Amino acid sequence: MRGDEDGRGAGAAGPDGPRPGVRLGAAELGAEPGERASLVQFSSAFCQPCRATRRILAEVAALVEGVEHIEIDAEARLELVRALGIEKTPTVLVLDAGGRIVRRAAGMPRKADVIAALGAAI
Incomplete structure (x- = not known):
């Protein structure tokens, strides 16, 4: 996926990387x-790219x-947004079966990039 593919985990709002053992359930x-994997999308109400991202995911x-698409309203879940260092919508996290973040990208992804990113999770 394009964007900030750094795989930072929960609580890693800075450039320090993921904290060991962080999982989202x-x-x-x-x-x-x-x-097998989850495509987690952080969206906001008036975000045009979020609508297109929703369709793609x-x-x-x-x-x-075995892959689920889960959309989270960023405004309603500010604590989680802050813990994950989400700075804009849409932001997409690809989680493996254990809930670990394996890919992360901000902005609207291309379908082919999403499919490729799932390869790291499955």
Whole structure:
């Protein structure tokens, strides 16, 4: 995926990288993660690129068995946004089956990039 693909985890709002053992599960996501991977999208109400990103991620999740698309309203989940260092919407996190962040990108991704990023998670 294009963007800031640094894989920073929860609580890693700075350039220090992920904290060991950080995982996002159903409690943090507000939904059940995918069996194989999850595409987590942080959106805001008036974000035009968020709508297109929603369509792209939903299409990819429908194509790949065991992958879920989870959209989070950034304004409603400010504590999580701050903990993850989310600075703009859309921001997409690719989580592996264990809930670890394996890819991260800000901005609207291309479908091919999302599919390629899933390779790191599955």
